[in-house]
Amino acid sequence: MALPAKKAKAPIPTVTIPKHDPATLNGDAPKTPKTPADEAIDFFESATIQAGQPIRYMRLPPAYTPYVLRVSLDAGTPASRNGVFKTNFPLDGGRFERDRFAVRKLPTDFSSPIQIDLPISHAGAFVYWVEYDGDTPxxxxxxxxxxxxVDPVLRTKTRTPIVSGGAIAVDGPTVKSDYVNLPLDGLSVLTIVSKWMGPTSGWREYFAESSARGYNMIHWTPLQERGESDSPYSIRNQLVYEPSMFSDSKDLGSDGGKAKLEEILKVAREEYGLLSLTDVVLNHTANDSPWLLDHPEAGYSPSNTPHLAPALELDTALLEFSTELEARGLPTTIVSEQDVAQIIGSLESYVKERNLWQYYVLDVEQERSTIKAALDKHDVVAWTRGDIANKTVVELAHAIQDSGLIEGYRKLEKRFGTHVSGPVAAGFVKAAFVNLADNDALVDAWIRVVDVLNVPLYEEWNEDTKAALDQVRNRVKYMRLEEHGPKLGPITPANPLVEPYFTRLKDTEPEIYSVANNGWIWNADPLANFALWPSKAYLRREVIVWGDCVKLRYGDGPSSNPWLWEYITKYVTDLAATFDGFRIDNCHSTPLHVGVALLDAARGVNPNLYVCAELFTGNEEMDTMFVSRLGINSLIREAGNAWDPKELSRLLYRHGLGKPLGSMDGACMTSKGELPPPTGKGPTRDCLVVPHNGSVPHALFYDLTHDNESYLHKRSAEDALSTGALITFSFSAIGSVKGFDDLYPKLLNLVQEKRKYKVTNVEENSGIAKAKRILNALHTEFALKGYEEGHVHQENDYIVLHRVQPHTQKGYILVAHCAFQKGSKDRGFITPIKLRSTKAKFLYGAQIEFSSYEVAADPSTLRGMPGKLVEISRVTVAEGSDAEGPYSEIVVPDYFPPGSIMLFETQMQGLDSSLDEFCSAGAEDAFGDLNLVDLNVVLFR
Incomplete structure (x- = not known):
């Protein structure tokens, strides 16, 4: 039966983007070559290309093909009152500029919704808002x-499947010659510390190993020239690569090694399918960076940050006291709490001799002389801030305190820098003590007020001193006495009592050449700069300081510190031109405006720059703010933070589930539509409309990062296999660190460790690498082939994770027996796993056995524990049927100790892939003309 023709529908008001003409643009946006925004506009103005499937657009994925983000405003919204839509997305084409906004006038029709279409063409972070007339004229x-x-477009070499013909491919995954667009969920990142690799001439073997183990991106700790501490994160020269990386000094060249490094990274990319990600260190520089001598203004010093003056004095006192311990009869080697108490007791007296209270209080004698001189000269500034006559001295102290007329109040900028000018004080006491005429009596009255003002200031000094001494005491105990600390040993000039808070660049002009070192503070506000007033973190010794790193002072913008901004921008843009991605080091301490500006500059060089970061804000809303403002593509999360299997399953669900099995949101909420050209030029296109419901930050989910303790210390060595496997089943970007697969027994010290990695590829002595080869390869295939649905089940010490491709209902299931506790070989208990209407086939299983948890001493080579990966014999999957229908049942073998894993391939039975299409065929035509009453009859009658 033929269906009646559709009724004409009232058009929805839309915002039309005028015909793109770069010649009419305001500002300095370049006209040639065409930018991605120009290309997007050209795309929508060009003729459509016939294809088997309509071009899809959805929630801000990488712009492989330009698509539209539609902002909808409800009918009758206040924005209809002379409203405008503003965004810094380049709607008119041209280059993106953070502070350049396109403006669109909104329709004034109150009866229909308003839609604004933004043609998305390239990666980046953008803002928009609506303005309209208020209630008052x-x-x-x-x-x-x-x-x-908008996520970046990442392209990498394709690889052969790891599962072929229902079995694990022996030689997979092999890198092929063609490229593929890699979704962020397909990233498998390996962190490598370059200082343990040797020169670049030997890096090919590391590339081969990483690729063979299934990784597709290498995260490099900083590769720039290292400072005197030899930490990769203490960069001496941001524009020169570490000279020891190059076996031939000629490779360093006039460009600081940039060309040679780009050459070796090209080998990694083209021959081994490895993208490159590097740390970007924006917050500090090495304490021996030579350019600091020429540009001390790049750091925080008393000359540009005056309230640091007493903190510098205290720091100097601590260093001097540290050298005098023996002369004072104090222990230089700490072996007991009594030693600590003896040192701190003597230090308290030593610090108080420095009279740092003078930075806080008003100088009574100075106040006496200045007011006396003013009164004698009749130099009086009349008090105009309310009636204060006959008030008590305490009330008067509050009045002058609240007036804002006390200069330097609590600023701590210099000794006796807190004071009230004589004329102001004179006017104040004349208004307060109306019955006193004698100047000397008025002076005495003013001193009584000063004494009251000084009481809380002395208390503040006393409290700050006590806090500082407590911090020193705690730091000394941790660094030299406590079991979990580094136990540094004797106190010497090279290894003082506590780490210095300031780097002394010169022996002269300490107020200029003493610059604050960087560090971090427990539970600090990430948006507050702890080097700036009113923070007293350096004075109270609250900073857990990095003595080899000077904190950089960016100020409010480039005008505050022009040389530093230009220099660091050069550093960042050079890296963006060389690498595929950034990991923002210490992101939570990076001033937001600094991060935004520098990442904008980086994306100007590399629009498809992948950006990840580790945030320690402790607040999801704060995380989201950093992500949205900076355009962070992934936040680093770590499985090692889980304290038991239940918490690990929560993290897996939170960061790696994808969509729950059987999700209907895509099918139910997506609708077909027609897209008018956003510019008003070009054809109307068929499209899919997908609602945007907001999102949580995307995860780069690590089994272990390079700066955390190994699983041998956190849980058990065996848990490396079970947790490492579970992470690979996450529908997110995943990561690991070189040494995790090799079963390194402990955290390696970035500063002190000098040995080199041992390359073991996927050989017998390669730890869990054989298993990770399979699982990492599967992880990337999950993303490329759309295994976006998942299910996490936790039962006792077991976690089961199932990944499914919704269109085919093909899947993979991983059974992992977690090993959070050491020593047990017990199978534990898990209910047999029933898969309804689904067949399952065993693919792989393994457990790890250790002959010892010790590693033989080797002065030159880093080695893993002697762990042997033992493959499990094929597990037969039983099939049966009951009242609910057919099922497959997976039963864990009798010997399946903690740390063991099993991998199965699954396929739902009786599923016709064309069923969805058949059921929905003609539905739009059949229901298109129904009104709400008709729909009510169809649905409920």
Missing amino acids: GSRVKGREGYFN
Whole structure:
């Protein structure tokens, strides 16, 4: 039966983007060559290309093909009142500029919703908002800002499948010659510390090993020239690569080794299918960076940050006291709490001799002389801030304190820098003590007020001194006495009592050439700069300091510190041109405006720059703010933070589930539609409309990062296999560190460790690498082939993770027996796993056995524990049927000790892949003309 023709529908008001003409653009945006924004506009103005499937657009994925982000406003919204839409997305084409906004006038129709279409063409972080007339004449209301981030396009070499013909491919995954667009969920990142690799001439073997183990991106700790501490994160020269990386000094060249490094990274990319990610260190530089001598203004010093003056004095006192321990009869080697108490007791007296209280209080004698001189000269500034006559001295102290007329109040900028000018004080006491005429009596009255003012200031000094001494005491105990500390040994000039808070660049002009070292503070506000007033973190010794790193001072913008901004921008853009991605080191301490500006500059060089970061804000809303403002593509998460299997399953569900099995949101919420050209030029296109419901930050989920303790210390050595396997089943980017697969027994010290990695590929003595080869390869295939649905089940010490491709219902299931506790070989208990209407086939299983948890001493080579990966014999999957229908049942073998894993291939039975299409065929035509009453009859009658 033929269906009646569709009724004409009232058009929805839309915002038309005028015809793109770069010649009419305001500002300095370049006209040639065409930018991605120009290309997007050209795309929508060009003729459509016939293809088997309509071009899809959805929630801000990488712009492999330009698509539209539609912002919808409800009918009758206040934005209809002379409203405008503003965004810094380049709607008119041209280059993106953070502070350049496109403006679109909104329709004034109150009866229909308003839609604004943004043609998305390239990666980045963007903002938009709506402005409209307020309730009072002439007023304007700015709506809440919205942010959208577009993921970058990452392209890498394709690889052969790891599962072929229902079995694990012996030689897979092999890198092929063609390229593929890699979703962020397909990233498998390996962190490598370059200082343990040797010169670049030997890096090919590391590339071969990483690729063979299934990784597709290498995260490099900083490769720039290292400072005197030899830590990769203490960069001496941001524009020169570490000279020891090059076996031939000629490779360093006039460009600081940039060309040679790009050459070796090209080998990694083209021959081994490895993208490159590097740390970007924005917050500090090495304490021996030569350019600091020429540009001490790049750091925080008393000359540019005056309230640091007493902190510098205290730091100097601590260093001097540290050299005098023996002369004072104090222990230089700490072996007991009594030694600590003896040192701190003597230090308290030593610090108080420095009279740091003078930075806090008003100098009574100075106040006496200045007010006396003013009164004698009749130099009086009349008090105009309310009636203070006949008030008590305490009330008067509050009045002058609240007036803001006390200069340097609590600024701590110099000794006796807190004071009230004589004329002001004179006017104050004349207004307060109206019955006193004698100047000497007025002076005495003012001193009584000063004494009251000084009481809380002395208390503040006393409290700050006590806090500083407590911090020193705790630090000394941790660094030299406690079992879990480094136990540094004797106190010497090279290894003082506590780490210095300041780097002394010169012996002269300490107020200029003493610059604050960087560090971190427990539970600090990430948006507050702890080097700036009113923070007293350096004075109270609250900073856990990195003595080899000077904190950089960016100020409010480039005008505050022009040389530093230019220098670091050069550093960042050079890296963006060389690497595929950034890991922002210490991101939570990076001033937000600094991160935004520098990442904008980096994306100007490499629009498809992948950006990840580790945030320690402790607050999901704060995390989201950093992600949205900076355009962070992935936040680093770590499985090692879980304290038991239940918590690990929560993290897996939170960061790696994808969509739950059987999700209907895509099918139910997506609708077909027609897309008018966003510019008003070009054809109307068929499209899919997908609602945007907001998102949580994407995860780069590590089994272990390079700066955390090994599983041998956290849980058990065996858990490396079970947790490492579970992470690979996450529908997110995943990561590991070189040495995790090799079963390194402990955290390696970035500063002190000098040995080199041992390359073991996927051989017998390669730890869990054989298993990771399979699982890492599967992880990438999950993303490329859309295994986006998942299920996490935790039972006792077991976690089961199932990944499914929704269109085919093909899947993989991983059974992992966690090993959070040491020593047990017990199978534990898990209920047999029933898969309804699904067949399952065993693919792989393994457990790890250790002959010892010790590693033989080797002065030159890093080695893993002697762990043997033992493959499990094929597990037969039983099949049966009951009242609920057919099923497959997976039963864990009798010997399946903690740390063991099993991998199965699954396929739902009786599924016709064309069923969805058949059921939905003609539905739109059949229901297109029904009104709400008709739909009610169809659905409920």
